[in-house]
Amino acid sequence: MGPVKHPNEHRVFNQFLLLSIVLALLLMVTTLIERKITFSKGTNAVITTVLCLLLFASLYISIREALVVWNIKKQPPTAITIEQSKSQVVESSEETSTKPTSSEQVDEKIEKSCFLTVFDKPERGMDYTILQALTSIDMLILLVTTIFGLGASLSAVDNLGQIGESLGYDNRTVTTFVSIISIWNFFGRVFSGFVSEILMVKYKLPRPLMMTMVLLFSCIGYLLIAFPFPGALYIASVIVGITFGAQLPLIFAIISELFGLKYYATLFNCAQIASPLGSYIFKVKVTGAIYDTEALKDVAAKGLAAKQLTCIGSHCYRLSFIILASVSCFGALCSLILVMRTRKFYQSDIYQKFRENADTL
Secondary structure (H helix, E strand, O other): OOOOOOHHHHHHHHHHHHHHHHHHHHHHHHHHHHHHOOOHHHHHHHHHHHHHHHHHHHHHHHHHHHEEEEEEEHHHOOOOHHHHHHHHHHEEEHHHHHOOOOOHHHHHHOOOOOOOOOOOOOEEEEEEHHHHHHHHHHHHHHHHHHHHHHHHHHHHHHHHHHHHHHHOOOOOOOOOOOOOOHHHHHHHHHHHHHHHHHHHHHHOOOOOOHHHHHHHHHHHHHHHHOOOOHHHHHHHHHOOOOOOOOHHHHHHHHHHHHOOOOOOHHHHHHOOOOOHHHHHHHHHHHHHHHHHHHHHHHHHHHHHOOOOOOOOOOOOHHHHHHHHHHHHHHHHHHHHHHHHHHHHHHHHHOHHHHHHHHOOO
C-alpha cells in the first residue's frame, strides 16, 4: 500500500503554517515591547485571548479535515474504483503466483544477510540497510558536518545566558535573547525546508547546499559575539536561532532522500548521536574550559579568592567563538563535499517513486 494523498493537503498545510507564523510573530513582538513598557492586566488578558484563539483555530482545522476524510470514506465506491480494485486483485494474484516459495525466500535472506551486503550498496535514494548506511561515505560526511555544525550551534545556544551576563546585560534582557532564539529557531525550521525545496525542485540544486549556506551564515553570528558592539547580541540571537533551527530538518531530510525510508527511524536516531557529541566537545571542552581560564585571570588580576568563577567583559568568549566560527566553516566545507558527491542524484526526479505509488482518498 502506497502513501495516501489527502485531497486538501496543500491548503491545510498552508493554513497551519500561517497560524504558526502569526503566533510566533505575536510572541516575538510582545516580548520586545514588554522590555520597554509594562502591560496592564487588561492588555495581558487580550494577548492571552488572541494566543488561545490561534491555538484553537489549529484544533478547528484538524477537526474539520478529519470530518472531510470521514465523509469521503463513507461515500460508496464508484464504478471506476471497483474496476481499479479488480485489476489490483488480478495483479496481486499474478504477483503471488510468480513469488518464490518460502524455502527459496529463506535461502535468499540467508544469502543476503546485512553483514554480507554491507559493502554492496544500492543506488542513492534506494533503501539502504542500517550497516550499509552507517558505513557509507555520504553518512560519514553528514555525521562530521552535524558534529561540527550542530555542536557549535548548541554550544552557542546553551551559553547565551552567561554570554549576556558577561557583556553586562540585565536578567530581563538575557531572557529576551533566549526568547528571540527560540522564536527564530522555529522560523529556521520552517523556512529551511521551503528554501531548500525550491532550490532542489526548481533549480535542481542539492539539498546539502542549503546546509552549507546555513553553516556559513552561522559564522556571522559567532563573530558578532566574539567582537560585540552595542546591540550586536540581538542580531547574533536571530542568526544563531535561525541557523540552529535550520540544521535539524535539513539533516533528517537528507538522510531520508539518500538512504531511503525503510530504516529511517533507526538512521534518524543514529544521526542524533552526533548532536550531543558535538555539544559536549565544544561546550564543555572548548567554550567552558576557555571561559574558566579567562575567569581565573580576572580573579587573579583583582586579587580575589576563586570561590565562584565569573568573567565580565567581551574577552570572556572571544576566543571560544572564533573557534566556533572556524569549526562551522569546516562543517560547511564538509557539507560542500557532500554537495559535489550528490549533485547528479538531486538533478534527477527523486520524488517520482512516491508519485507512482501514491493513493488518493
